[in-house]
Amino acid sequence: MNTASAVRAPRGGQSPILSIKGLSKRFGGVAAVDDVSLDVFPRETLAIIGPNGAGKTTFYNLLSGRMKPTSGTIMFDERDITGMPAHRISRLGVSRSFQxxxxxxxxxxxxxxxxxxxxxxxxxxxxxxxxxxxxxxxxxxxxxxxxxxxxxxxxxxxxxxxxxxxxxxxxxxxxxxxPHLVLLDEPTAGMTPDETQRVMALVRSLAADGDYTFLVTEHDMQVVFGLADRILVMHRGRRLVLGSPQEVRAHPDVRKAYLGDEDEEIAP
Ligand SMILES: Nc1ncnc2c1ncn2[C@@H]1O[C@H](COP(=O)(O)OP(=O)(O)O)[C@@H](O)[C@H]1O
Ligand SMILES: [Mg+2]
Structure with a gap:
């Protein structure tokens, strides 16, 4: 658990760096992202988790301008970036790593x-x-x-x-x-434990003293719970739960929907 985040997390009156309202992306009959609303605040690290097919990568594609949403709006730094081309969004300070x-x-x-x-x-x-x-x-x-x-x-x-x-x-x-907003898509996938530690230390130190806000999708729950100020759980394109690591860990729907296995532990 990142105890420093408990100090950083409360943000009364602060305006969000990213404000998403009713965001959806359909592929034919599939709603890959389905009516997601979310505010992200400057300097927080938000982890996005969910099983394969939950819509995490599509969500990033919408935020980075690789895909246009079917509906909804995306405000970055109080500017409407909905449907903007990727190079313009990147110029505004949204940067993304790829799998x-x-x-x-x-x-x-x-x-x-x-x-x-x-x-x-x-x-x-x-x-x-x-x-x-x-x-x-x-x-x-x-x-x-x-x-x-x-x-x-x-x-x-x-x-x-x-x-x-x-x-x-x-x-x-x-x-x-x-960038001001960094989208990391499974940054530690395929890494050794040592490399994973280096990525985590870097994200922590940048979040603590830089002007960085991170969105991180990740399968490794140790990384998720070690980095995140808040966690968004996606399931079938929808926002299932958004909360502190403690809230997410305790949430009954998360175990059912995300893990699909009652016996599996969500965190160490
Ligand atoms: N380019 C695409 N064309 C059609 N369907 C897609 C496309 N990209 C993603 N999907 C579908 O959208 C859903 C969400 O996928 P994705 O965003 O990749 O989820 P995740 O990254 O959480 O695994 C899946 O059902 C997937 O098959
Ligand atoms: Mg993905």
């Missing part, structure tokens, strides 16, 4: 992060040369790598590092764009 790797294998780890830092600065002129000359870009990239304990891999080609390290580099790339 698949999204980095350049031929470049070094450092170059991958430098490209992202430079791209964020909006300089399109021969960016790679520029980046290599620009000490500030390099420093920023190094600092991100250090935060992820990746400094030792800075000069390795991204194509040859381990799967877990690639996913960590991908998170560094996401953070290099200085």
């Amino acid at each position: 698949i790797n999204n980095i350049f294998n031929e470049m070094t780890v450092l170059e991958n992060v430098e490209v992202a830092v430079t791209a964020y600065r909006g300089d399109s002129r021969r960016w790679l040369n520029l980046a290599s000359r620009n000490r500030r870009v390099r420093d920023e990239a190094f600092e991100l790598l250090a935060r992820l304990s990746l400094s030792g891999l800075a000069d390795r080609r991204a194509g040859v590092i381990s799967y877990g390290d690639k996913r960590l580099v991908e998170i560094a790339v996401v953070l290099a764009t200085r």
Whole structure:
């Protein structure tokens, strides 16, 4: 349990960074996301859980602009981003990691992060040369790598590092764009326990002292309960339960609908 979150979680009068109302996405007869309303507050970490097919990835696709909703509205930072194209939403500060790797294998780890830092600065002129000359870009990239304990891999080609390290580099790339809202889709899937710990430590430290709000989908309940200020449980596209980790853990519907197995433990 993240005790610091108990201090951070109450937010009387604070306006949400993300405000979703009646959000739905249909694929033919299937409501992948079904009338979901939700407010997310600055600097909180909200975990989204639910069985396969619950609608988590579709929910991210709607928030990041990859898909347009069938109905409902999405406000980010008091701006209506419903149906906006992905590149505009990303420019506004919503960044997303993917379940698949999204980095350049031929470049070094450092170059991958430098490209992202430079791209964020909006300089399109021969960016790679520029980046290599620009000490500030390099420093920023190094600092991100250090935060992820990746400094030792800075000069390795991204194509040859381990799967877990690639996913960590991908998170560094996401953070290099200085997002305010970060959507992590199963960030620790396929990672070793050590790599999982590194991701958790990073998210915790960024949530504690940075201007970051995280949405995290995750199957690993230790990660969910170790990171989340609040948890949204989705089931068949709907918002089943939204509450503190304690509330979610105690909720009878969660065990029934999410686990589908009375004997299984939802948390350590
Ligand atoms: N592009 C798509 N076309 C048709 N059906 C889809 C598409 N994407 C997702 N679905 C359906 O929407 C539902 C929710 O899927 P998804 O968002 O991937 O859930 P989760 O990420 O929670 O596993 C599932 O029934 C899935 O089959
Ligand atoms: Mg998914």
